[in-house]
Amino acid sequence: MAIVFEKPKSLTDAPFHYCPGCPHGIIHRLVAEVIDELGIDGKTIGVAPVGCAVMAYDYFTCDMIEAAHGRAPAVATGIKRCRPENVVFTYQGDGDLASIGMAETVHSAARNENITVIFVNNAIYGMTGGQMAPTSLPGQVTQTSPYGRDVNHCGWPIRVSEMLATLEGPEYVARVAVNNVKNVRNAKKAIKKAFENQIAGKGFSLVEVVSACPTNWGMTPKAALEWVESDMLPYYPIGVYKDRSAQEAK
Amino acid sequence: MAERILMKGNEAIAEAAIRAGCRHYFGYPITPQTEIAAYMAKRMPKIGGVFLQAESEIASINMVYGAAAAGMRVMTSSSSPGISLKQEGLSYIAGSDVPALVVNVQRGGPGLGGIQPSQSDYFQATKGGGHGDYRTIVLAPASVQEMASLTIKGFDLADKYLMTAMILADGTIGQMMEPITFEDAEIKTYDKPWALTGTEGKRKHNIVNSLYLKPDELEKKNFERFEKYAEIEKCEAMWEDYMMEDAEICVVAFGIASRVAKNAVAAARSEGIKVGLIRPITLWPFPNKAFEAAENVKAFISVELSMGQMIEDVRLATGCRKPVTLCNRTGGMIPSPDEILEAIRNAGKGV
Numbered sequence: 001m002a003i004v005f006e007k008p009k010s011l012t013d014a015p016f017h018y019c020p021g022c023p024h025g026i027i028h029r030l031v032a033e034v035i036d037e038l039g040i041d042g043k044t045i046g047v048a049p050v051g052c053a054v055m056a057y058d059y060f061t062c063d064m065i066e067a068a069h070g071r072a073p074a075v076a077t078g079i080k081r082c083r084p085e086n087v088v089f090t091y092q093g094d095g096d097l098a099s100i101g102m103a104e105t106v107h108s109a110a111r112n113e114n115i116t117v118i119f120v121n122n123a124i125y126g127m128t129g130g131q132m133a134p135t136s137l138p139g140q141v142t143q144t145s146p147y148g149r150d151v152n153h154c155g156w157p158i159r160v161s162e163m164l165a166t167l168e169g170p171e172y173v174a175r176v177a178v179n180n181v182k183n184v185r186n187a188k189k190a191i192k193k194a195f196e197n198q199i200a201g202k203g204f205s206l207v208e209v210v211s212a213c214p215t216n217w218g219m220t221p222k223a224a225l226e227w228v229e230s231d232m233l234p235y236y237p238i239g240v241y242k243d244r245s246a247q248e249a250k
Numbered sequence: 251m252a253e254r255i256l257m258k259g260n261e262a263i264a265e266a267a268i269r270a271g272c273r274h275y276f277g278y279p280i281t282p283q284t285e286i287a288a289y290m291a292k293r294m295p296k297i298g299g300v301f302l303q304a305e306s307e308i309a310s311i312n313m314v315y316g317a318a319a320a321g322m323r324v325m326t327s328s329s330s331p332g333i334s335l336k337q338e339g340l341s342y343i344a345g346s347d348v349p350a351l352v353v354n355v356q357r358g359g360p361g362l363g364g365i366q367p368s369q370s371d372y373f374q375a376t377k378g379g380g381h382g383d384y385r386t387i388v389l390a391p392a393s394v395q396e397m398a399s400l401t402i403k404g405f406d407l408a409d410k411y412l413m414t415a416m417i418l419a420d421g422t423i424g425q426m427m428e429p430i431t432f433e434d435a436e437i438k439t440y441d442k443p444w445a446l447t448g449t450e451g452k453r454k455h456n457i458v459n460s461l462y463l464k465p466d467e468l469e470k471k472n473f474e475r476f477e478k479y480a481e482i483e484k485c486e487a488m489w490e491d492y493m494m495e496d497a498e499i500c501v502v503a504f505g506i507a508s509r510v511a512k513n514a515v516a517a518a519r520s521e522g523i524k525v526g527l528i529r530p531i532t533l534w535p536f537p538n539k540a541f542e543a544a545e546n547v548k549a550f551i552s553v554e555l556s557m558g559q560m561i562e563d564v565r566l567a568t569g570c571r572k573p574v575t576l577c578n579r580t581g582g583m584i585p586s587p588d589e590i591l592e593a594i595r596n597a598g599k600g601v
Contacts, residue, residue, distance in 0.1 A: 012455075043448035045320075057457045063446040065319050065458040068342050071312035074304065078316025078324070079446060081300045082274055086448050104312070107305035 021221025070101020130216030273299035311339030321445025341380030345460025366582025367421035497526030514590035
């Protein structure tokens, strides 16, 4: 019998620890499929964050390192500057990348550091049990915004992709989502481009993946994906925010 | 015969690092150590190395963490407030067992403090600094020559024991110029099978990590690490004895303070006072053996550019059986030889 669907070779056999309905599994899979398709598993080095994906080092078959909270782009910079022939990627959540690690994010983008950043935005701190994130929506109820995010008290959620696109530095900044089949397919295309850019030496490529957190949003997996469509994507529109090579080709 | 050259202490560190095989430097500007970064910025691109000015001390130590994990000889340098910011990374480096060299050219504190020389980061350097159970090898140069030789030694110790070695210097030694010689010392290299190089499909993936969610695993890891630390305490302590043969009074001082103290000891000897000096070169491991040998000493004086931090280790080293007094200046002030001489005379009255 022909095998029509199998686990990417770049994923280990370790079972994911993620909650039921969590899209991290999908996003890990997309990254692994891209690594497989590009044939780069043997030269890839991944940087895991602090957050739900902290144990990503157990799931990818490539060499891995676990960074301090928010510091993944700095750690990736250190690795890439030593080993420019290797492919280096970070996998970070919104608290990690857009709150405590914002300086590392902005400056690695400004340097056009030749790394690939997978940024999973689910508008909440998942690992610590559902606190307000820098990307939590206005009015969003979390453990630390129990009456809903009051923008007059704690400010507005940050649109990371739009902000980074204002910099001269980065090569490629795109926002995708994984709430339906079409979007998952497009997410994979963007992730593949972000890795191809690095291999071609083009520089900093970030893919923001709008994701869901059924557990901490207090929703069923299905309702959470619907909330992505109805509430997240209007504030965080899908799109390519910067593509220097494409712009220069015009 | 190697050439004698006149160099600043900070530049001697940078040149020695390059000679030790360091090709990756990540830093952030802060007085009084910026000459190290400036030297690296000039030299690294010419020798196929990397100098990168990071956005912060936090980023620079995490770049060091990445580079160390990638198997490279790598360093960063800073001064007191910047070293505080690096503590997070130092804890991760300790918890992941990767080697790095970190230089602290100390200035007065706490807070923004001042930019004049100080030794008030002794506790931070020798007792941990970051969170968790770990140690840092701490080397205290007292001359520009030692800035160079201890940098080379530090890289070797870091690679040998897979941990951070810190050069704990001060603004004076960093800024002053002295003639030094770079001997063509043999640089030992170490196999790093744990390093992140890419698997090339030939081995299971390497993971550099400090997370152990199972407490028994974390405990085991910490026990193992402390066996390594015990070995270092046994084998790597370094110190200098000066006029200690018949000494009844012992001055203990490191770094720039030891230079001033040596003058005071010589002056006191000319007055007939039987005084000597123990100069710890490693602050961790603290050279306890030096104190075991000093059994005829009746009184110790800890001379420090702080409110008295090393004095606690001196008391421990003497088993709290001998009186230990403090002769100190702080905030960027340096004691004169006369101030230390007076402390020696006072100690002599009690002997």
